[in-house]
Amino acid sequence: xxxxxxxxxxxxxxxxxxxxxxxxxxxxxxxxxxxxSSSLQKPVTAPGKVxxxxxxxxxxxxxxxxxxxxxxxxxEDKPEVSFDKAIRNEIKDHFLRLKDEFVNRWIGPEGRxxxxxxxxxxxxxxxxxxxxxxxxxxxxxxxxxGGRSEVFLKMGKNNQSALLxxxxxxxxxxxxxxxxxxxxxxxxxxxRGPFERKKSYDWSQFNTLYLRVRGDGRPWMVNIREDTDIxxxxxxxxxYFMFTRGGPYWQEVKIPFSKFFFSNQGRIRDAQFQxxxxxxxxxxxxxxxxxxxxxxxxxxxxxxxxxxxxxEEFAYENSPDxxxxxxx
Amino acid sequence: xxPIIFITxxxxxxxxxxxxxxxxxxxxxxxxxxxxxFAIIPLIIKQHNxxxxxxxxxxxxxxxxxxxxxxxxxxxxxxxxxQWTIMNFTNSMPPFLxxxxxxxxxxxxxxxxxxxxxTQGSHLTSAAILLTWQKLAPLSILYQIFPSINxxxxxxxxxxxxxxxxxxxLNQTQLRKILAYSSIAHMGWMAxxxxxxxxxxxxxxxxxILMTLSSFMLLIGNSNTSTASLAIxxxxxxxxxxxxxxxxxxxxxxxxxSGFMPKWLIIQEMTKNNSIILPLIMAMLALLNLYFYxxxxxxxxxxxxxxxxxxxxxxxxxxxxxxxxxxxxFTLSMLSLPLTPMMNLLL
Numbered sequence: 001x002x003x004x005x006x007x008x009x010x011x012x013x014x015x016x017x018x019x020x021x022x023x024x025x026x027x028x029x030x031x032x033x034x035x036x037s038s039s040l041q042k043p044v045t046a047p048g049k050v051x052x053x054x055x056x057x058x059x060x061x062x063x064x065x066x067x068x069x070x071x072x073x074x075x076e077d078k079p080e081v082s083f084d085k086a087i088r089n090e091i092k093d094h095f096l097r098l099k100d101e102f103v104n105r106w107i108g109p110e111g112r113x114x115x116x117x118x119x120x121x122x123x124x125x126x127x128x129x130x131x132x133x134x135x136x137x138x139x140x141x142x143x144x145x146g147g148r149s150e151v152f153l154k155m156g157k158n159n160q161s162a163l164l165x166x167x168x169x170x171x172x173x174x175x176x177x178x179x180x181x182x183x184x185x186x187x188x189x190x191x192r193g194p195f196e197r198k199k200s201y202d203w204s205q206f207n208t209l210y211l212r213v214r215g216d217g218r219p220w221m222v223n224i225r226e227d228t229d230i231x232x233x234x235x236x237x238x239x240y241f242m243f244t245r246g247g248p249y250w251q252e253v254k255i256p257f258s259k260f261f262f263s264n265q266g267r268i269r270d271a272q273f274q275x276x277x278x279x280x281x282x283x284x285x286x287x288x289x290x291x292x293x294x295x296x297x298x299x300x301x302x303x304x305x306x307x308x309x310x311x312e313e314f315a316y317e318n319s320p321d322x323x324x325x326x327x328x
Numbered sequence: 329x330x331p332i333i334f335i336t337x338x339x340x341x342x343x344x345x346x347x348x349x350x351x352x353x354x355x356x357x358x359x360x361x362x363x364x365x366f367a368i369i370p371l372i373i374k375q376h377n378x379x380x381x382x383x384x385x386x387x388x389x390x391x392x393x394x395x396x397x398x399x400x401x402x403x404x405x406x407x408x409x410x411q412w413t414i415m416n417f418t419n420s421m422p423p424f425l426x427x428x429x430x431x432x433x434x435x436x437x438x439x440x441x442x443x444x445x446x447t448q449g450s451h452l453t454s455a456a457i458l459l460t461w462q463k464l465a466p467l468s469i470l471y472q473i474f475p476s477i478n479x480x481x482x483x484x485x486x487x488x489x490x491x492x493x494x495x496x497x498l499n500q501t502q503l504r505k506i507l508a509y510s511s512i513a514h515m516g517w518m519a520x521x522x523x524x525x526x527x528x529x530x531x532x533x534x535x536x537i538l539m540t541l542s543s544f545m546l547l548i549g550n551s552n553t554s555t556a557s558l559a560i561x562x563x564x565x566x567x568x569x570x571x572x573x574x575x576x577x578x579x580x581x582x583x584x585x586s587g588f589m590p591k592w593l594i595i596q597e598m599t600k601n602n603s604i605i606l607p608l609i610m611a612m613l614a615l616l617n618l619y620f621y622x623x624x625x626x627x628x629x630x631x632x633x634x635x636x637x638x639x640x641x642x643x644x645x646x647x648x649x650x651x652x653x654x655x656x657x658f659t660l661s662m663l664s665l666p667l668t669p670m671m672n673l674l675l
Contacts, residue, residue, distance in 0.1 A: 108499055226378075273377040
């Protein structure tokens with residue numbers, strides 16, 4: 001489990017290495033280039049070959065694969081480490097993404113025709129059907145601040161769901177300054193376009209969040225972050241609670257976007273604002289219920305839809321006593 | 329907002345622009361621009377939410393940078409020529425800096441990135457002021473200094489604005505962003521023609537302001553901010569829908585409407601100056617703008633889109649907040665094409 005987690009992180013480090021830390025990339029490159037140039041799924045070509053057989057036809061390659069798969073599997077230990085090739089592939093991939101962006105823009109928003117986008121009433125945004133779907137999420141726990149919670153993410157049975165599991169420990173880290181601890185979270189990565197430009201989701205046609213989960217009775221918090229252009233926006237998020245039942249049946253959680261409340265730097269603010277849906281950048285599920293022990297959450301998919309019966313625009317009011325400035 | 333404060337802010341806004349327009353001193357012009365910028369920031373934050381504060385921050389950062397660069401241009405001009413009067417520059421560096429500053433202020437490419445974000449983040453009324461009134465002051469400075477600005481740079485900036493204004497508006501469902509991209513494209517047309525015939529730039533500005541204000545007034549009347557909410561407008565107020573359709577077609581430059589007038593005269597002026605390919609490219613790129621207006625009209629006036637109950641509930645409430653100037657603005661922005669032969673007399 002930890003190995004899978006580490007492998008996933010390894011791929012992340014090479015692919016998402018930003019330009020300014022090119023030096024560290026160069027240092028880390030050779031260690032992780034093997035994950036890039038030979039992916040985890042494909043069998044490798046014949047051992048001892050230095051470069052990919054680019055001149056060869058597909059038939060020859062297949063023949064090679066057929067002969068090689070039967071052989072010793074430990075040939076995977078020595079994949080070719082071609083740093084230049086990895087860089088070139090990365091650049092080519094970025095230019096391909098740029099070209100896709102232009103073509104998709106011509107077709108319509110997100111590559112689909114506009115009338116289709118406007119008429120859409122339900123959309124699955126994240127689903128868990130393979131390892132590449134797990135790559136879109138980051139799992140984190142209070143281990144980063146010195147706590148003892150552990151959290152892992154893996155694919156569930158038959159690759160039909162993802163299982164987020166681990167152990168929550170509310171023992172405070174012994175660093176002399178934190179008094180509380182104990183949280184585990186799964187946060188979606190911000191979608192990136194060409195050259196690692198941050199993109200955002202536009203959910204303005206929808207009004208409810210839909211999650212199909214199977215939990216263990218613990219209360220989770222669903223957090224939505226908006227576009228993080230400006231530095232202050234990194235600390236702002238909109239949250240709501242998701243109470244899971246422990247049963248063997250799948251649970252469908254529908255949270256209207258009007259119910260999300262605003263918090264800044266982890267504190268719920270007196271001044272509440274509506275969640276605006278045209279620039280959502282990431283969603284997260286957090287467990288911080290101060291109960292020590294193991295936990296698990298199985299997630300089938302996360303989507304958004306339009307609930308025609310839901311008429312509320314915003315569930316909270318601002319009070320002139322607490323925030324007179326808002327009413328000037 | 330408290331009415332007294334609101335009036336004060338509006339008057340300050342007007343003061344800033346008027347100071348820039350009537351001044352012959354570089355420092356006074358800069359001062360007017362700064363007063364203008366400070367006055368509009370509370371208008372952007374009129375509706376308190378994190379998005380509008382983000383919009384105000386982005387607006388402040390870009391406009392303050394542009395003001396600083398303009399002040400640098402004025403100081404360099406003083407260094408080279410020894411006087412503060414707004415005249416044609418003597419050296420080549422100050423006009424380049426001034427052009428950069430003015431393109432940032434106006435939201436022309438390559439400094440156009442703030443326009444859709446700021447327009448989207450602010451309330452409809454503030455967005456209307458942002459896209460119309462805020463263009464007056466920088467354009468008045470540009471009008472005075474255009475002979476010494478590098479003609480090619482202005483042309484490149486203009487054509488890039490037209491391209492990006494058309495391309496950027498293609499997939500928008502938010503109405504304020506659509507009008508922001510239309511503003512970028514129109515600024516491009518104005519920038520290109522200023523070197524040939526500055527009075528045509530003024531004509532384009534006036535017609536653009538009329539059309540944009542009419543469209544904003546119609547949207548404010550129904551509090552529409554996205555294409556989906558336009559869908560229900562045809563059932564509630566069919567007259568508003570027809571008017572919006574007319575104004576959008578006029579913005580796109582379709583012939584019998586007055587939006588065609590500036591485009592026609594600009595193309596005519598450029599061909600008289602032996603520039604054939606550029607107006608051809610400009611006219612073809614204007615089709616991109618027309619395409620997304622037509623798509624908006626299609627989704628609102630010509631078809632009835634499914635919408636959720638939230639929007640349907642708006643049927644119950646009739647809106648009485650249309651501006652009294654709306655019929656006048658609408659008529660001027662749609663039906664003034666026959667006045668074209670008189671334009672030589674007016675300008």
